[in-house]
């Protein structure tokens with residue numbers, strides 16, 4: 531595990547209960563996220579392979595939403611505290627401690643991968659390999675929904691996220707990396723108000739050919 535992954539794990543382990551309580555309403559106050567998740571789930575269902583991964587699942591609230599949307603989700607997170615919480619909160623769902631850089635999933639296995647604000651802590655130079663790993667586990671035609679903070683700057687911007695340092699991304703740069711990893715991007719949704727930091731929320735939906 532790299533130093534930054536160790537730091538991310540320790541930082542999230544330290545805030546499990548607080549973090550989980552912040553998202554206890556799941557998506558009730560997040561209509562745009564709900565819309566993109568609904569679309570993702572519909573397209574995965576249409577593809578016929580219902581197995582999906584929620585990578586960087588945190589307390590598992592979105593893993594449970596994926597289940598409610600008719601999918602068969604696995605939640606993965608590098609924070610053991612988050613995984614313990616997710617298992618306790620959703621005892622019928624599957625959660626496993628794992629890094630999204632090396633998922634314990636065979637090639638061409640999943641109909642979808644969700645990465646909801648879980649790639650924000652990844653150093654920009656590591657993102658190409660991380661996206662390639664998500665492509666590896668998806669079946670042909672598999673869906674990938676990734677959410678992150680968007681910046682109008684031309685380069686990724688490092689900032690002091692409340693838990694541990696993170697990066698916001700120019701959406702076009704992120705889309706270019708997805709394309710390089712073999713994805714075809716089909717939708718981008720940008721909306722206010724990500725946060726007091728002045729970023730927008732970005733949701734990008736892509737699929738493998």
Ligand SMILES: C[S@@+](CC[C@H](N)C(=O)[O-])C[C@H]1O[C@@H](n2cnc3c(N)ncnc32)[C@H](O)[C@@H]1O
Pocket residue numbers: 535538539542553585586587588589592606607608609612628629630631645646647648649651
């Ligand atoms: C901002 S939280 C998002 C959690 C959840 N997806 C949500 O939307 O509420 C980021 C999560 O990603 C996890 N994470 C960060 N880097 C990771 C990595 N390399 N592998 C697996 N999980 C990671 C963290 O432990 C944390 O639970």
